[in-house]
Amino acid sequence: TADDYEELHSGFLDCLLRTPALADIRGRELSNIFYRIWTYLFDVAALEVATFIARRESHPQPNLLAIRRYFKGREVGSPARFTLNQVTALLRHAATGLTAALDFSAALDRLLNNADLQAAIENARNIIDRAHSLIVIDTLEQYDISDNRLYSFQGLVRAVKRFHDQKPIRGLAIRCFLPQEMTEHVYGENVAKYKALTAYLEWTY
Secondary structure, three states: OHHHHHHHHHHHHHHHHOOOOOOOOOHHHHHHHHHHHHHHHHHHHHHHHHHHHHHHOOOOHHHHHHHHHHHOOOOOOOHHHHHHHHHHHHHHHHOOOOOHHHHHHHHHHHHHHOHHHHHHHHHHHHHHOOOOEEEEEEOOOOOOOOOOHHHHHHHHHHHHHHHHHOOOOOOEEEEEEOOHHHHHHHHHHHHHHHHHHOOOOOOOO
């Protein structure tokens, strides 16, 4: 939902800007950080979709074993809130070191490449297959394309593209809604790269 998105974005940026050792992260570096954060959120959301499908269709509990192992009994609730909690914990820990920005970047990579997470995603892939599920990211109506939110949007569209390009989960798709006036700022020089994934909706009143 838009509220979950706002919580993820504002909560992370607030934590980042209150961390002196990391507050200078800007531009492409911040966009790359958001790309990895959104990528992790989509992974968590896929695990939640698989859990919902398995419960709805009364799958045997062993089918959820890898997913349960990754979450270690934790209730996910909102994937955005779960992601925010994970990422801000990494941020606070990295801020105590002498090379905070590098430490935080490395911690994000470990979060994404965690062996238990990868096993859980394969578990989810087998459950979601042909289930026709959809993850929808509906962005806010009020925004400022000149502030740090732009880097979050850039990371978001990269993560959506990666989700569909790299080992897509059959039966699961992501739809992200952006105001058209933002696309040239978000896509930048990569408009052609996103053309096949973009559809324009025209509203009439």
